[in-house]
Amino acid sequence: MIRLGKMEFLDIVDYIRGRYGINLEKKKVLIECRLRSELDRYGIASFKDYMKAVRADESGQMAGEMINRLTTNYTYFMREFKHFDFIRETILPAATAKNKADYQAWCAGCASGEECYTLAMIFQDYREENSAMPEAHITATDISEGALEHARQGIYPMKELGTLPPKWQEKYCTVRDEKSFEIKKLLKKDIQFKNQNLMEPEGIRKRYDLILCRNVMIYFDADSKKAMISRLENSLKPGGYLIVGLAEVLPREFTTLEFIGAAIYRKPE
Incomplete structure (x- = not known):
C-alpha cells in the first residue's frame, strides 16, 4: 500500500x-x-x-x-432552515417593494446542489404568491466539477426527499425509482451552474443582491478567509445580503458589512 x-x-x-x-x-x-x-x-x-x-x-x-x-462535502435540503425563513419573510418582501427589474442570487460553494434548489423552491413559491416579485436568477458555483455535475443532474437518494415539505416533494420532485428522485426542470432552468475558484477574483464579475456562502470558510486559513470575504463583499450590490454558515463569523476587522444576526450580513446602501 x-x-x-x-x-x-x-x-x-x-x-x-x-x-x-x-x-x-x-x-x-x-x-x-x-x-x-x-x-x-x-x-x-x-x-x-x-x-x-x-x-x-x-x-x-x-x-x-x-x-x-x-472537497466532497456533506449537505442536504433546507440545511440551516432559519436562513431560508429569513429570505422568504424579510429579504424577498423588501426586494419586491423596491420594484427591482431582476434579482441576482449566488450560491458560492454549492456542492451537490441541495442549497441552490432549496433557494429556487422558495423563489418559485414566493413568485406565485407575489406577482410583483422581480425575475430571479441563481448562479451556483463550486470548485469541484464532480459536485457541479451532480448538481446539474439534480438526482438525489430517496432518503433526502423526506427533508422537504410534502408540498414541495410533489411540486418540485419526480420519483425515478425506489432509490432516487429528480428535481423538475421547472427549477433547473432558473439556475446557472459554473466552476469557480473563490480565490480567483477575476472570475467574479457580477454583482449580487444575495450571496449564500455557507460552511465554506471553515476550510480556509486566516489570510485566504480575509481575501475571500473582501471578494464576496465587493460582489454584493448596495443593500445586498451575505449569508454564511451558522458556525462561521466574519471578523469585524475583515468587513464593513452590517451584522443582522444568525450569520446574516448586509451591505450598507
Whole structure:
C-alpha cells in the first residue's frame, strides 16, 4: 500500500492552499485515503510522482480531479432552515417593494446542489404568491466539477426527499425509482451552474443582491478567509445580503458589512 510521507503531505497541503486557499494541514488521513485511488488510476508509484504529474498537466485536469476528491462535502435540503425563513419573510418582501427589474442570487460553494434548489423552491413559491416579485436568477458555483455535475443532474437518494415539505416533494420532485428522485426542470432552468475558484477574483464579475456562502470558510486559513470575504463583499450590490454558515463569523476587522444576526450580513446602501 502506498503511504503518504511527511514531505509529500506538506507539498500537497502547500499546493492546495496556494491554488485554492483551502487549509488541509490537519487532514493527512483524508488526503492519503482519497488520493490513493488517483495514484492507482494513473499507475503512479508515489505521492511525490503524483504531484509532479499534477504540476506538469497543463490542461489542469489532474488538479481538478484532485480537488474533486478532497472537497466532497456533506449537505442536504433546507440545511440551516432559519436562513431560508429569513429570505422568504424579510429579504424577498423588501426586494419586491423596491420594484427591482431582476434579482441576482449566488450560491458560492454549492456542492451537490441541495442549497441552490432549496433557494429556487422558495423563489418559485414566493413568485406565485407575489406577482410583483422581480425575475430571479441563481448562479451556483463550486470548485469541484464532480459536485457541479451532480448538481446539474439534480438526482438525489430517496432518503433526502423526506427533508422537504410534502408540498414541495410533489411540486418540485419526480420519483425515478425506489432509490432516487429528480428535481423538475421547472427549477433547473432558473439556475446557472459554473466552476469557480473563490480565490480567483477575476472570475467574479457580477454583482449580487444575495450571496449564500455557507460552511465554506471553515476550510480556509486566516489570510485566504480575509481575501475571500473582501471578494464576496465587493460582489454584493448596495443593500445586498451575505449569508454564511451558522458556525462561521466574519471578523469585524475583515468587513464593513452590517451584522443582522444568525450569520446574516448586509451591505450598507
